[in-house]
Amino acid sequence: MKRWNDFMEDESGMGVVEIILIMVVLIAMCIVFKQQITSLVNNIWNSINKNAKKIY
Helix, strand or coil, X not given: CHHHHHHHHCXXXXXXXXXXXXXXXXXXXHHHCHHHHHHHHHHHHHHHHXXXXXXX
């Protein structure tokens, strides 16, 4: 019975599970907001290119 209690109280693997869950949530958010993220990145690059042309 002591071995079972020790096993149930052991939390050494929790870090890996938490990291995997965080990654799953981030990937799901990227999939859901793919169009908005793509639009935002394109707007940022266009702005950078316009400002770079003013310098040169």
